[in-house]
Amino acid sequence: MASLEPDARVFDGPGQVRDLIRRIDWSATSLGPIRSWSPVLRTMVRGCLASSFPIVIHWGPQRVALYNDAFAVVLGGKHPAALGRPAKDTWPEVWDRVGQRLDRVVVQGETMHAEDEQQIMLRHGYPEECYFSYSHSPIDDVDGSTAGVLTVSTETTAKVLYARRMRVVRELGAVSVTDAGNPAETCRAVLRVLATARETMPFAVAFLREEGGPLRKVADYGLAPDATVPGVTDPDDDPGGPLGKVLHSGRTEEVNGLREAAPAAFLAGPLGPLTPESAVLLPLTVSGRPEPIGVLAVGVNPYRMLNAEYRAFLTVIARQLGVALGDTVAYEVERLRSSVLADLDRAKMEFFQNVSHELRTPLTLLLAPLRNLLAGSADRPAAELLDLQAALRAAERLHTMVDALLDFSGAEAGTLNPNRQPTDLSDLTAETCSMFRATAEHAGLEFTVEMPDAPMTVAVDRAMWSTIVTNLVSNALKYTPRGGIRIQLAATDTEAVLTVADTGDGIDADQQQLVFDRFYRANDSGEQGAGIGLAVVADLVNAHRGRLELDSTPGQGSTFTVTVPMLAVATHPTITTTAEPGQAGTGSRNSSVLLVEDDTDLREFLTRLLTGDGWTVRAVADAETALDLIGGSSDAPDLVITDVVLPGGDGLGLIGKLRRHPATERTPMIVLTARHGAEAIADGLAAGADDYVTKPFSTDELLARVHANHELALLRESAVAAAQARGEQIRAGLESNRIIGTAIGILMTNHRLAAAPAFQLLVAASQHSNRKLRDIAVDVTSNGRLPLRATVTDELLIRVAPPNSMVGNS
Secondary structure (H helix, E strand, O other): OOOOOHHHHHHOOOOHHHHHHHHOOHHHOOOOOHHHOOHHHHHHHHHHHHOOOOEEEEEOOOOEEEEOHHHHHHHHHHOOOOOOOEHHHHOOOOHHHHHHHHHHHHHHOOOEEEEEEEEEEEOOOOEEEEEEEEEEEEEEOOOOOEEEEEEEEEEOHHHHHHHHHHHHHHHHHOOOHHHHOOHHHHHHHHHHHHHHHOOOOOOEEEEEEOOOOOEEEEEEEOEOOOOOOOOOOOOOOOOOOHHHHHHHHOOOEEEEOHHHHOOOOEOOOOOOOOOOOEEEEEEEOOOOOOOOOEEEEEEOOOOOOOOHHHHHHHHHHHHHHHHHHHHHHHHHHHHHHHHHHHHHHHHHHHHHHHHHHHHHHHHHHHHHHHHHHHHOOOOOOHHHHHHHHHHHHHHHHHHHHHHHHHHHHHHHOOOOOOOOEEEEHHHHHHHHHHOOHHHHHHOOOEEEEEOOOOOOEEEEOHHHHHHHHHHHHHHHHHOOOOOEEEEEEEEOOOEEEEEEEEOOOOOOHHHOOOOOOOOOOOOOOOOOOOOOHHHHHHHHHHHOOOEEEEEEEOOOEEEEEEEEEOHHHHOOOOOOOOOOOOOOOOOOOOOEEEEEOOOHHHHHHHHHHHHHOOOEEEEEOOHHHHHHHHHOOOOOOOEEEEEOOOOOOOHHHHHHHHHHOOOOOOOOEEEEEOOOOHHHHHHHHHHOOOEEEEOOOOHHHHHHHHHHHHHHHHHHHHHHHHHHHHHHHHHHHHHHHHHHHHHHHHHHHHHOOOHHHHHHHHHHHHHHHOOOHHHHHHHHHHHOOOOOOHHHHHHHHHHHOOOOOOOOOO
C-alpha cells in the first residue's frame, strides 16, 4: 500500500521494517499519526532502526511494539503482525511474566537485565524452548515521565543447547566400563547420564540382543511403570516394526504420533506439560560386529524441532554408547581370558608342585639308605662301593631336578619373592660347589673353586643362590666331557660377580639365546634333562635384579656370568615404578603427528609448536597428500590434527577415510576450525573426531588437548594389545595341550601303555631327538607313531616302562 503520511519520510532508508513503518496507517493505531509522535519516540525509533542488534521499543500504556530488522528474526512467525500492535496481543503465552517486568521498569524507572532466561514461545507454529539475554531500560518523554521501555535482546538458545549437549557428551566419556562390568550395566550407566538432560531427551529405552537372540529391554527412563509405547517399547510383539528394521538394516528410524498412541506413557518433563510426539531409534554398533547389537530409542524434546543439528547430537550419543559397549565386550572377553589363564597357571603350578611333592618321598627312600650304606662301607669291595657312589650321585641329581621344578613353578606363577638376607657369599658358594667335587674328579675333570680371601657380604636369598650355583655347575658337568670347570667369585664396588666356566662342548651362536628358554636343550650330547635348569637360573637372577650373561665358543667351552647387587644396594628396599605403555606423562615424546593445514603460516607455526613440545611432525596442505602419506607408509601417525576447510576435500571427509584405514582406525584425531557452534562440533564428532578446537585457540589449550587425546589412545591401545597377546597365549597353550593329549592317546593304544608311561615315552623321544615336545606330538598325531627308528623306540619303551611293568608291547 502507498504511504499515507508525508511525515513517514523521517524513517527513509533501507530495510524491511523501515519500509513497513512507512506504509502502515498509524492513524488507525493507538500511537496515532507519525506527526503526533513524541520527538523522543521518533528519535528512539530512528536509532533502533539503524542498529544491527535486536532492539524493540514498547511505547505507551498498551506497550505498542516498534522494532528493527534484527528483532524481526527473533519474532519468527509473529512478524510482521507484531509491528505497531500491543505486546500482550503478540506474546500472550509469556505476557504474565514479560508484562510485569515492563510495568516495573515504567513505574519504578529502573533498568532490568537477565542472562539466558528460558521462554516457551509460539513463534513458529509450536511451543518452542528459547533462551534470551536482555536488558530493559526506561525511556523518558519530553515532560520527564517514563513513556516506554527500550529492550536490547540477544537470543542465546544455540549457546544453551550446545552447553547442555556437550555436558552430556563429556559425562558419557567418563562412564567406566570396568565399573559397569557387562553390556546391560553399561547401558544403564549411560542412560543415567542421559536422564540428567531430559530437556533434550525426555525419555530413552536401550535394547540389547544376545547373538542370534531377540531384542530385550535392559534400561529406560522417563516412562511410567509398565508403560507401552507402540513401535518404541515392544520389540517382541512386532519383529517387523521400527525396532526390528533398525536392528537388521543398521539405519536410523523415526516413530511419530506417540502423544495420541500412548497419552499416559510418559513422565512429566522439566520444560512443561507437553509429552513427546516423536522418538528416534538409533542402531548400537560395535567394532567387529557386522550387525547392530542393540537399539537406542530416544524421545524428541516436544519443545524443539528435530533438525539436522539435533539428529547429529543423537547420532553422537548412540556412537558413544556403541563405543562403551565395545569396550565392555572387550573387557568381558579379557576378564574371561584372564580367568582361563589364571586357571591354566594354577593347574600348571599344582601339577609341578604335586609331581615334585610325590617325587620327594621315593627320593627320601633312596638317599637315606644310600648314605647309610656308604657311611658303613669300609669293608665293601671297590666295585660295589663305586656302584653305591654312582647311585647316590644320581639320586642327588634327581633331588636337584625336583627342586628346580619347584623353582620353575614359582617363576611361572610369578611368586619368586627372594628373602634377601646379608650372607657371606664366599662361604655359601664354596659350600654349594663342594657337593660336586667328587663327581667332577670321578669324571676325570679338573674342578677349581676360587673364592675371595675375605668374607663377601651380599644380600641374597640363600636357597635361591644355592640353586643358581647348583644349576650352573651341574650344567657344566653335564656338558664337559674333558678338561675342567672353574668357579670364581669376585666383587666390584657395587656388585658381586659369579663366573662358571667350562671346557666343554660349547654352544652354537644361534642357540645361545635359546638355552634360557624352558625345556630347551642345546647341542644334544646324549645327556638326560628336563631343560629347565638355565631357565630357572635366569628367573632367580632376575628376582635378585641381577644379570645373567653367556659367552660360548663351540668346541672350546662356555662361561656363564651372574652379577647381583652388593649389600649397600640390596639391603635398602627400593620401590621401582616401571611406566607401562599409556601411562600419563609418557605419551608425547618421540611420537608423531600428522598435521593437515592449508594455511602456510599456521602450518609452519603449529609445526614449530609441536616440534618444540617433542613431537615428530609431518605437515601437509591437503587431504589427498595426507591420505597418500598413510597409504604409502606403514609408519602411521600417533595423532592427527586437521583443519576442516581444505583444498580438494574437507577435513571431516579426511577423518572418515582415515577411520576406515586399518593403520589409523583408532588413531586420535583433533579438528581445527574457524566454525563455531553446536552444529559444527556435532558434525566433527559425528565424522569420527575425538576432539574439536575452534580458532582462535591458545597454544596451551591445544597442547593440553593433544597430550590428553594421545595418552587416552595409548591407554586404549595398551589394553587392546594386552588382550590380544593373552588371547594368543591361551590359544597356543590350549592347542599344544590338545595335540600332546592326542599323541599320548595314540601311544597308549599303539604300545598298550597307561597314560603316565605314554607321556614319559613322549618326553624321552623329545630328549633323544633334541626336539620340542609339541613337535614330537605333532608327528605322532600325523603319522600314528614316534618319528624314531623302531629299535630306538623299543629302547625308550624299556626305559619308561620295563617289560615286567608294561601293560603290553607292540
